[in-house]
Amino acid sequence: MTIAPVQRTSSTAWTDAHLILQLEEVVETELNRHLKVAKEWMPHEYVPWSQGRDFDGVLGGEAWALEQSKVTPLGRIALVVNLLTEDNLPSYHHEIATMFGREGAWGTWVHRWTAEEGRHGIALRDYLLATRAVDPVELERARMIHMSEGFESDNAHSMLHSVAYVAFQELATRISHRNTGHYAGDPLCEQLLAKIANDENLHMVFYRNLLKAALDFAPDQTMRAIADVVTDFRMPGHGMPGFERSAAQLAIGGVYNLRIHHDDVLQPVLRHLKVMEVRGLGPEGQLAQNELGLFLEGLDAQATKFDERQAALLARRAANAARK
Template sequence: MQRELTQIELLQELSGVAEQNVNRHLSMTRDWNPHDYVPWDEGRNFSALGGADWDPAQSQLSDVARAAMITNLLTEDNLPSYHREIADNFSMDHAWGHWVGRWTAEENRHGIAMRDYLLVTRAVDPVKLEEFRMTHMGNGATSEGHTGAELGDRSILHLVSYVTFQELATRVSHRNTGKACNDPTADKLLQRIAADENLHMIFYRNICGAALDLAPDQALRAIADIVTGFQMPGLGMPDFRRNGVLMAKHGIYDLRQHRDEVVMPVLRKWKIFEREDFGAVGEQARDELAVFLADLEVQAAKFEEMRDRSLAREAARRERTGLAV
């Protein structure tokens, strides 16, 4: 039977892997400046400085793109909560601390650039955006959308499992949002952000992969907990469910993408269903994963069927309206 490692033991045993992956990240990442991705010549003052306040007619984004941009930005805004949780779990010592600082600084660019783009182009209501930011940051966030009290038995393994999937999910969402904006500037910006998210995902994925080799049962138990109960960190932000439905309906982020582009690639990378080093705890967790993934496939297929019918009805309604005119 595999002995369960303590949080301190896990940090100590994985510190070498963390150092290797910090160095790997620094060798691959490319620094960039948020101001280079903002069309400043489109900007003008709001009423406090003698200009005009926002009007919906000023936005060039579709309802879907606007909902996705707001959701993605508010997710980035809660960086202080994410920093606190990662720092508490990783510690600020040695390579762990270096990563926490570097990751936080890189993530902060995302919110800066996205907010500047949205305000300069008048793509969203700035007053409502600020109200949403205050509410969301006031509520805070933890991995999986839980409160701190609900995370009492969670460990570094749960955290690195969660952020592996979450970073990849965010990459998919940003990339598809860029396409939905129908604006080359927004697309270029969100491609840049998505590239960062992918490198962040690789760091966490490699740490979790090393944990699987170190403590297979313990790591897989954490992975199964995360996959079967996964929630995006935006859970609880204003209009999250409404915007989430819009995003799913129009291909920004849906169950199919979650299963096929996020969960399955990571599980395959870790060779979860090929490994032979699991004990009883790990085998049970793997069985739970298999059942969950089969059900997720069924749910994704049902959602796609309902979505296709809904979109077809909307297209027919638009056509009838156009003919009537």
């Protein structure tokens, strides 16, 4: 069945099938741009294999112990969260392949994205095991639990919700990897995470540009999707064991928190899209735009309160450490 091309009107509610068809040319353009700017890199080159040795168990090696790693406690928590998030790639692939399809430019992008994302988990796990940064038994058990539960998007209302979610999520993941490298305490780890963060940034640009095209073509529906995603955003790893406790530690440590989410993730994408400047919206689009503006004001206020609590807590910790 061939779907006839349609023209944009602000009030028309397009089906996912029509939207996918209309955005196919944009996907092809963005795919070609991505392939030109993406640089090949080899995960094995960023792993210090010479630091590796046998673990206890079948090979009768040395049991893991905390003091064997130079990675900081905060870096260890962040690395595990980041890796377990990457581990759920099969579920993520299923989500976007089901939504976007496997044909044409959409399908080519889905598989290319999956291939690039796949090396992130490979490289992170190799680094963690070679450097003995984490308990390998606990890591494997957490992986089994997390992957057994799978992943289902909170915002799978439409393909526009999916595009909006990944546009913000890819930037959030980039920031998380970048900050993890900064706090990890190992230059090799920071170097590896910089490569991964660069991949995530390129993925963000792809989805952000696609979202911009959708905003031009179907402004009301896209504004609604953006508002829904922003106001109900959760990181993809939220279902992993102990996530809430880990997230709290990462927030206090400065890896990822409300201020970072507001300033470094939401605002850059929204400013690029000029979301609050879009005019000519219908009632639904205007409502979504207003909801988004009010939410961002509230989130900024929450982030300010968090900043104050974080500063007070860190000051107390510093004072306690000085007394010891």
